[in-house]
Amino acid sequence: MVIKGGVLLTPFEEIRDPVIFIENEKIVRIETKAEEISDDVVIDARGKYIVPGFIDPHTHIGVYRLEAEPGDHGFETGDPLTPHLNISDGLDIYDPAFDDALKGGVTTIGVLPGSYMSFGTSVERINIIPGQGAIYKTNKKEIKRYAFLKVAVGEHPKRFLSEQKMVPTTRMGIMAELRSIFIKAKDYMKNEKKKFDPKLEALIPVIEKKIPLRVHVHTARDITTFLNFAKEFDIDVIFDHATEAHLVKEKLSDVPIVYGPVVFSRRGTELKNLNSSNLKYMKGLLFSLTTDHPTIPIQYLDLLAGLSIGEGFSEKEALSLITINAAKILGMDDRIGSVEPGKDADIVILSGKPFDPETKVLYTIVDGEIVYKRGDEE
Amino acid sequence: MIVVKGGTIWTGTGKTIENGMIIIENGKISYVGPEKKIDAKADVIDASGKFITPGFVDAHSHIGLIPEGLDWEYSDVNDYTGPVTPQMKAIDALDPYDKAFKDAITGGVTTVYTGPGSANVIGGVGLVMKTTGEIIKKEAALKMALGPKRNRDRKSKEPYPTTRMGTVALLRNTFLSVKKWMKKDLEVDKEKEIQYEVISKVLKGDLMAKIHLSTSPDEIVAVLNLIKEFGIKASIDHVFGGDLLADEIAKSGVPVVYGPPMISKLYSAFRYVHDGIPVTLAKKGVLVAIMTDHPVIPQKHLRFLASVVVRNGLDYDEALKMITVNPAKILGIYDRVGSLEVGKDADIVIASDHPLKVYSKIEKVLIGGKVVL
Numbered sequence: 001m002v003i004k005g006g007v008l009l010t011p012f013e014e015i016r017d018p019v020i021f022i023e024n025e026k027i028v029r030i031e032t033k034a035e036e037i038s039d040d041v042v043i044d045a046r047g048k049y050i051v052p053g054f055i056d057p058h059t060h061i062g063v064y065r066l067e068a069e070p071g072d073h074g075f076e077t078g079d080p081l082t083p084h085l086n087i088s089d090g091l092d093i094y095d096p097a098f099d100d101a102l103k104g105g106v107t108t109i110g111v112l113p114g115s116y117m118s119f120g121t122s123v124e125r126i127n128i129i130p131g132q133g134a135i136y137k138t139n140k141k142e143i144k145r146y147a148f149l150k151v152a153v154g155e156h157p158k159r160f161l162s163e164q165k166m167v168p169t170t171r172m173g174i175m176a177e178l179r180s181i182f183i184k185a186k187d188y189m190k191n192e193k194k195k196f197d198p199k200l201e202a203l204i205p206v207i208e209k210k211i212p213l214r215v216h217v218h219t220a221r222d223i224t225t226f227l228n229f230a231k232e233f234d235i236d237v238i239f240d241h242a243t244e245a246h247l248v249k250e251k252l253s254d255v256p257i258v259y260g261p262v263v264f265s266r267r268g269t270e271l272k273n274l275n276s277s278n279l280k281y282m283k284g285l286l287f288s289l290t291t292d293h294p295t296i297p298i299q300y301l302d303l304l305a306g307l308s309i310g311e312g313f314s315e316k317e318a319l320s321l322i323t324i325n326a327a328k329i330l331g332m333d334d335r336i337g338s339v340e341p342g343k344d345a346d347i348v349i350l351s352g353k354p355f356d357p358e359t360k361v362l363y364t365i366v367d368g369e370i371v372y373k374r375g376d377e378e
Numbered sequence: 379m380i381v382v383k384g385g386t387i388w389t390g391t392g393k394t395i396e397n398g399m400i401i402i403e404n405g406k407i408s409y410v411g412p413e414k415k416i417d418a419k420a421d422v423i424d425a426s427g428k429f430i431t432p433g434f435v436d437a438h439s440h441i442g443l444i445p446e447g448l449d450w451e452y453s454d455v456n457d458y459t460g461p462v463t464p465q466m467k468a469i470d471a472l473d474p475y476d477k478a479f480k481d482a483i484t485g486g487v488t489t490v491y492t493g494p495g496s497a498n499v500i501g502g503v504g505l506v507m508k509t510t511g512e513i514i515k516k517e518a519a520l521k522m523a524l525g526p527k528r529n530r531d532r533k534s535k536e537p538y539p540t541t542r543m544g545t546v547a548l549l550r551n552t553f554l555s556v557k558k559w560m561k562k563d564l565e566v567d568k569e570k571e572i573q574y575e576v577i578s579k580v581l582k583g584d585l586m587a588k589i590h591l592s593t594s595p596d597e598i599v600a601v602l603n604l605i606k607e608f609g610i611k612a613s614i615d616h617v618f619g620g621d622l623l624a625d626e627i628a629k630s631g632v633p634v635v636y637g638p639p640m641i642s643k644l645y646s647a648f649r650y651v652h653d654g655i656p657v658t659l660a661k662k663g664v665l666v667a668i669m670t671d672h673p674v675i676p677q678k679h680l681r682f683l684a685s686v687v688v689r690n691g692l693d694y695d696e697a698l699k700m701i702t703v704n705p706a707k708i709l710g711i712y713d714r715v716g717s718l719e720v721g722k723d724a725d726i727v728i729a730s731d732h733p734l735k736v737y738s739k740i741e742k743v744l745i746g747g748k749v750v751l
Contacts, residue, residue, distance in 0.1 A: 064644060066642065066643040066644060067643050067645070067646055067648075067649040068645060068646065069645070069646050070645045070646070070647070072645075096643075116644075263640075263675065263676070263679050263682060264675070264676075265673050265674055265675065265676065266446040266447050266478075266673060266676060267449075267450075267673065268447075268448070268449050268450075269447060269448065269449070271447070272446065272447025272448075273447075274676075275481070275676075276679070277484070293642075294642035294643075294644045295642070296640060296642075297640060297641075297642050297643075300640060300686065300689070303682070303685060303686065303689065303736050306735075306736035306737045307682070307736055307737070308737075309736075309737030310730075310736070310737045310738060310739040318737075355735075355736060355737055356735060357685040357686070357688035357689045357694075357734060357735065357736060358688055358689070358693075358694070
């Protein structure tokens with residue numbers, strides 16, 4: 001396949017009239033002058049914009065399904081610590097949100113267990129360790145089954161456990177439970193005559209730093225607490241939501257953040273400082289944006305990123321927030337996040353400038369295959 | 379005298395003026411047009427290169443009634459006294475010190491409707507105010523809500539209907555009773571009289587009904603019938619599934635407040651949500667506004683939601699009308715706000731670019747001629 005013409009935002013640089021050659025699911029080369037092109041598929045992108053496929057590292061696509069009967073849950077409600085559960089075992093690939101993602105130019109998603117922010121309830125509900133998250137392409141291919149372990153701290157697990165008449169019921173208690181299971185897992189790793197324990201087994205890749213913890217956290221106080229915890233156990237963490245990250249920016253220079261959703265209800269005390277204008281304080285940090293789908297429907301990821309431009313980000317930086325930054329945070333920037341030779345051919349062709357509301361996704365290409373083409377359905 | 383000078387003025391009346399000028403005297407607009415020489419002394423706001431629009435109007439929200447940053451327990455929108463509570467007034471619960479108002483101003487929102495929620499069939503009377511706190515209409519609309527109801531096991535004074543038909547029947551029978559009461563064909567106790575007094579205003583056309591429809595298209599049919607049957611003035615709000623009945627809505631002449639855009643089709647209850655609905659309805663000639671339903675989406679993002687409507691296929695002009703001209707008309711306050719015309723309140727938004735470009739920045743906001751941002 002060959003994509004020809006238009007404006008390519010890699011997103012590191014802008015290349016006018018590129019010729020992008022795709023073979024065997026990969027981008028093989030990019031030229032600016034190609035005299036003769038012989039290929040089965042040539043997409044004429046003159047007058048269009050070409051960008052990397054968008055990436056949302058934090059979604060619940062296939063977990064909390066659109067148009068489904070009520071009753072979907074993203075975590076077990078009877079046990080505060082369930083690190084042995086993997087989200088892939090409860091993921092419905094027929095959720096229409098996959099189609100919405102493709103129509104919105106989203107090509108890779110992180111799928112996490114846990115909760116979404118629902119309307120009409122004051123507090124998000126979640127247990128302390130809801131389980132393992134995965135990475136998927138939106139063509140429904142599983143990329144990594146156990147990509148991260150999700151943990152939640154602060155008011156949300158605290159309230160959930162209180163409501164369920166379960167323990168612990170304080171921030172101290174939540175951290176003590178986490179500390180305890182990590183200490184047990186470390187002992188378990190050293191024990192040569194151990195009996196198989198699926199929960200402790202699940203913590204080993206985290207302790208070995210093969211995968212990071214994804215920490216559901218909102219407030220500055222909980223961010224601070226968890227930074228200490230990460231140091232104590234020498235583990236990698238990624239902060240998710242991180243609503244008050246701007247208040248403790250100086251502590252976060254080497255911690256990746258999946259930020260947002262930046263447009264949502266300021267429901268409950270955890271979210272009281274939520275404001276898209278705080279994006280201006282986030283400059284300089286390694287972060288990406290999230291819809292937290294179904295909190296915000298996945299197809300609006302790029303519009304959320306557009307808000308950053310009003311807060312002082314350049315267009316390239318805004319695009320990076322939903323492409324290369326997200327790829328780095330997922331540990332996949334060798335494969336996705338930019339349009340460069342050697343990378344997966346995950347490419348979106350837009351009718352106009354990125355972030356303009358009137359701009360439409362014309363093509364979404366995943367692994368070198370056209371998986372969405374505008375026009376057929378409208 | 380204040381003068382806003384330069385820039386592109388989008389008046390809302392179909393005219394866009396390049397290098398325009400707005401003159402403000404005593405909080406009102408006294409001139410809109412091309413730049414001209416002024417003799418009198420004036421405070422000049424230089425808006426060269428900027429985009430100037432009327433202040434945004436949110437036709438459906440709960441701002442000041444559900445405080446931000448607090449839990450749901452602090453909400454004052456749904457009172458489970460009974461399924462029919464027209465005696466409830468938003469003005470009695472409003473917290474004008476909610477910091478959400480200041481935040482709304484940063485998004486260019488200058489006038490809002492705020493009122494009771496959808497738990498009751500007749501919920502109570504909502505109000506219209508400026509985001510500076512000035513009340514424009516203490517009694518702006520009587521909120522009604524279709525769909526099955528739950529009273530959440532409270533001891534209400536009267537039972538709640540639990541089906542869609544039960545809700546419609548209660549509404550119709552209440553209207554019929556009030557009509558009889560108005561003609562003195564029916565006697566009721568004092569408590570009911572207080573309620574009937576409010577409902578009679580709707581039946582006489584002195585107060586609009588604001589009717590919540592969110593479950594399924596059959597509610598739209600039922601409500602259009604009721605509106606016609608009783609000849610009441612109403613807007614239909616949320617209107618999920620409205621695209622399926624676009625012709626019927628257009629024929630009825632009833633205006634629509636869609637939204638909030640960008641909510642998920644989460645679960646079967648929201649299967650009729652579709653952000654193309656306001657686009658379809660507008661193209662059929664329906665008068666459409668959009669809502670934040672604050673705090674569902676913070677009110678400052680009203681313009682972002684209009685951008686979402688553009689993304690779904692509407693042009694910028696029509697989408698901008700959905701947060702200016704149209705909501706002002708629907709709320710019956712177009713004589714004061716919603717467009718930039720001589721004699722209207724000087725509620726003005728100055729943005730770095732077209733305000734529905736998500737990357738534009740709201741730089742200045744005037745309400746009643748006062749710079750509030």
